[in-house]
Amino acid sequence: MPSPVPTSLSAKNELPSSPFSLYLAPWVVPISSPVIRDGAVAVSNGRILAVGSSSSIQAQFAGARVKNCQGVLLPGLVNAHIHLELSAYHHVPHPSPDETFCDWIRSLLQLRQEGGIEPEDMARAARNMLQQQHDAGVLLLLDIGNILPSPPATIASSVQVSFLLELLGPTAKAEEQVLARIASLSDSVAATPHAPYSTTPGIMTSLKQRADRLQHIFSLHVAESADEIELLQSGRGCFRSFLEERGGWENIFPSPGMDGRGAVEYLEQLGLLDANLLCVHCVHVSEKEVQMLAAQGCKVCLCPGSNRFLGVGVAPLELMLAHHLLPALGTDSIASNEELDLWREMQILREDHPGVAPAAVMAMATLGGAQAMGCEEEFGTLSPGRKAILLNVDSPSLQGVDNGEQLLDTLTSGGRPENIRWIVEA
Numbered sequence: 001m002p003s004p005v006p007t008s009l010s011a012k013n014e015l016p017s018s019p020f021s022l023y024l025a026p027w028v029v030p031i032s033s034p035v036i037r038d039g040a041v042a043v044s045n046g047r048i049l050a051v052g053s054s055s056s057i058q059a060q061f062a063g064a065r066v067k068n069c070q071g072v073l074l075p076g077l078v079n080a081h082i083h084l085e086l087s088a089y090h091h092v093p094h095p096s097p098d099e100t101f102c103d104w105i106r107s108l109l110q111l112r113q114e115g116g117i118e119p120e121d122m123a124r125a126a127r128n129m130l131q132q133q134h135d136a137g138v139l140l141l142l143d144i145g146n147i148l149p150s151p152p153a154t155i156a157s158s159v160q161v162s163f164l165l166e167l168l169g170p171t172a173k174a175e176e177q178v179l180a181r182i183a184s185l186s187d188s189v190a191a192t193p194h195a196p197y198s199t200t201p202g203i204m205t206s207l208k209q210r211a212d213r214l215q216h217i218f219s220l221h222v223a224e225s226a227d228e229i230e231l232l233q234s235g236r237g238c239f240r241s242f243l244e245e246r247g248g249w250e251n252i253f254p255s256p257g258m259d260g261r262g263a264v265e266y267l268e269q270l271g272l273l274d275a276n277l278l279c280v281h282c283v284h285v286s287e288k289e290v291q292m293l294a295a296q297g298c299k300v301c302l303c304p305g306s307n308r309f310l311g312v313g314v315a316p317l318e319l320m321l322a323h324h325l326l327p328a329l330g331t332d333s334i335a336s337n338e339e340l341d342l343w344r345e346m347q348i349l350r351e352d353h354p355g356v357a358p359a360a361v362m363a364m365a366t367l368g369g370a371q372a373m374g375c376e377e378e379f380g381t382l383s384p385g386r387k388a389i390l391l392n393v394d395s396p397s398l399q400g401v402d403n404g405e406q407l408l409d410t411l412t413s414g415g416r417p418e419n420i421r422w423i424v425e426a
């Protein structure tokens, strides 16, 4: 792992036999507690032992190795929704104002079906994207793809990737084929459905049962566009035309009892709402649906850059936070976003939701993602017991900052910091 440690050893405090290392920085952002000015993180054996003010931690761990860092220490970021296999598809055009979400899907499918991108170029683009994520401060990624990726050993990056094989099928015939494929999958492959509009209830419930048995995340695109809700409620709109032209229309929509209801209510009818469900996008959800998601402990991932690119609207983040849902953040793929940069996603979120506290946005990009991926006991905060992987960022814009609120405001609204380094204690 490339982990340039921005430190200088403080010889007077160093005892070679000490099992502890203290990382000191002008600012520590634990996420699980308020920002600490002149803070420190004590680590040993690859785990965080304590976080606090520099003076208290140095008193507690007298004799430990002391390493001074510039700028800010914080947990690694989490990108909870990306499609690495689409990393070579950066030339899918923005939908124009008179085009629909379905037009964008048509453009992407046309490019994929035309071929023209060699498998090795696709794999190279995916590896480059993974490296870019690491360099930008992303520690965990939830990657969704239709093709099983290269074994992780071939990927030269230390980002920790969880991969979900995405399956879909809108007709009875497709369902038969997909169920046969599911039955033949190795238990080492985690699989998940694409979206309610593209995947039959039979495929979704089969994948949910399998995800519960194998104890992995069940993630799907939910309520991304108004067109999706129109299809579920009325069986009409651009998705119907899209499915008809591809031979995928069998009148399964509207589902009985869907009058006036949304995509989350549809999933609830299918018995899919629980703490293992990760709903990605949730742009077009009602307050009742937000309450249902919160009550069932479901996870949500917002992709504000992708939503802006596709012009599908803005998710009701204020409502989610008011109902004690802390969404994760995702970039989605380069086919539906200008850049895949979590710092930019935070910036867009701040622009779209000026009333949301910067601390909440920072928590989404770290703890929210770790919770969505079910690994908040290991990652997502700088707190005792978590892995000793620290992100160290610095930027000239942080020089004038003089309190924690200003620091979080600058970190979440200023885009990617100039200096991003990893500190990894094995």
Ligand SMILES: [Zn+2]
Pocket (backbone or CB within 6 Å): 081, 082, 083, 144, 221, 332, 333
């Ligand atoms: Zn996606």
